Amino acid sequence: MPDGSEHPAPNPVAAPLAQAPMGLWDSYRTARRNILEIIPQRALHQPAISGRTGPQRWHMIADPGAIRRMLVESVEDYPKSEATKSILRPAIGESLFVAEGAHWRWQRRAAAPAFSARNVDALTPIMTRAAEASAARLEEQVGRAANLLDEMTAATFDVISDVTFADGQGVDRTGVSAGLEAYVDRAARVSVLDVLGAPGWLPRPERAAAARALAETTKAADAAIERRRAAGPGRQADLLDLLLEAEDRDTGQRMTTAELRDNLMTFIVAGHETTALTLAWALYLCAFDEEVQAAARDEAQAVLGPRAATAADVGALPQTRRIIEETLRLYPAGGFLSRTAQVADRLGPAIIRPGDTVMIPVYGLHRHRRLWEAPDAFRPDRWLDRDRIDRFQYLPFGDGPRICIGARFAMQEAVVILATLLARFRFSAVRGRDPKPVMILTLRPEGGVWLEVSRA
Numbered sequence: 001m002p003d004g005s006e007h008p009a010p011n012p013v014a015a016p017l018a019q020a021p022m023g024l025w026d027s028y029r030t031a032r033r034n035i036l037e038i039i040p041q042r043a044l045h046q047p048a049i050s051g052r053t054g055p056q057r058w059h060m061i062a063d064p065g066a067i068r069r070m071l072v073e074s075v076e077d078y079p080k081s082e083a084t085k086s087i088l089r090p091a092i093g094e095s096l097f098v099a100e101g102a103h104w105r106w107q108r109r110a111a112a113p114a115f116s117a118r119n120v121d122a123l124t125p126i127m128t129r130a131a132e133a134s135a136a137r138l139e140e141q142v143g144r145a146a147n148l149l150d151e152m153t154a155a156t157f158d159v160i161s162d163v164t165f166a167d168g169q170g171v172d173r174t175g176v177s178a179g180l181e182a183y184v185d186r187a188a189r190v191s192v193l194d195v196l197g198a199p200g201w202l203p204r205p206e207r208a209a210a211a212r213a214l215a216e217t218t219k220a221a222d223a224a225i226e227r228r229r230a231a232g233p234g235r236q237a238d239l240l241d242l243l244l245e246a247e248d249r250d251t252g253q254r255m256t257t258a259e260l261r262d263n264l265m266t267f268i269v270a271g272h273e274t275t276a277l278t279l280a281w282a283l284y285l286c287a288f289d290e291e292v293q294a295a296a297r298d299e300a301q302a303v304l305g306p307r308a309a310t311a312a313d314v315g316a317l318p319q320t321r322r323i324i325e326e327t328l329r330l331y332p333a334g335g336f337l338s339r340t341a342q343v344a345d346r347l348g349p350a351i352i353r354p355g356d357t358v359m360i361p362v363y364g365l366h367r368h369r370r371l372w373e374a375p376d377a378f379r380p381d382r383w384l385d386r387d388r389i390d391r392f393q394y395l396p397f398g399d400g401p402r403i404c405i406g407a408r409f410a411m412q413e414a415v416v417i418l419a420t421l422l423a424r425f426r427f428s429a430v431r432g433r434d435p436k437p438v439m440i441l442t443l444r445p446e447g448g449v450w451l452e453v454s455r456a
């Protein structure tokens, strides 16, 4: 923590990277524990590194020009890798996150209006309510150390369950979300094997068991969708209503119950934990640098007074937004993007062959020694001058046509909740309880984010 002396402030926690690329067995063992630890140190200094794990050739690309080629110019040649898709498919079917080609395009077009600025503003009262409820729970924790990761998971759960199944009639919303997350957690651990090209005969028992547990969840969601279809829009607009209305401009096609369910499940999988992690890391960083926290608190108190933040306040909270942006740089919830090359190509110095796994180690890109000043330091003010930052060196939400559809939604939610909490509470680090950055499918603070909570 900064101590006000002339010594440079230490940096917030970082993952220990590998000294050198690993062989198959070491990669397997390490990646099950923490995929960040298979990133070699060298990846922070070079535009690309290439290797082979068993028969699978792979590359890690950290060159903004080459990334632009993968995600924008030649996006058709770099579909999402089968490994990532096979983790998610049993949970979310051929939904937006997983689909390719025409099937992806129509779902993206159908869902896009639901995430427009206007609709995100219309859904913001749900975020404001969740922020208020979170602050009320934290009131009970004043004077104690609390695990803010659990609290942020509860807050973002309120939001995602209200925006997916707003009236919640007959859906066990907690069950749906818990079922999905248990599935993804178990399935992701084994599928890291596939990314690394482990042989097919290695046992993957978790995936089958996890898929069975999901069947109940799927049934409950389908029943809720059918009920809504029959009853018409609920009192409070939600994503289900918006998707029920969605129609392909050209063909008039509408989503089937299975497509609706898979996409709602996708929003829960892609949108709930990622936002909770971002908020938990942001609070960790605010406790790490109390000066930054104090400045953001002053701003939030001046704008909000005793209210929770609303859509109308978001534009007046730039310091909170910069904290979130810097949090997403240091701890991007989606720490790795993975694609499978379809054609021979060149990406910066890397020679690509069809079938190669091409990864963007977002965590490493965001701390690359050649791209960032003080790459491991927490400096929200670097976002004051964003023209100096290349669009393709900062990818918390990916980029190109497959960019996160929920990015605006997530930023709005994070600013609303963080500003509301900072205006009312002061968060301080608990000695000896720093979290450890661990990534399986998402980048989590292992051990939780334990902070002392007091009134602001």
Ligand code: HEM
Residues within 6 Å of the ligand: 080, 096, 097, 098, 108, 266, 267, 268, 270, 271, 272, 274, 275, 278, 332, 333, 334, 337, 338, 395, 396, 397, 398, 399, 401, 402, 403, 404, 405, 406, 407, 409, 410
């Ligand atoms: C801080 C929170 C979030 C982060 C860090 C995040 C990150 C990402 C990233 C990196 C991708 C691109 C993956 C790739 O190219 O391989 C992505 C895609 C996606 N995200 Fe998010 N996301 C967040 C919140 C949300 C929310 C709130 C929703 C929905 C409610 C959402 C829905 C999706 C969907 C549907 C896709 C797939 C889009 C497509 O392929 O067309 N995300 N997200």
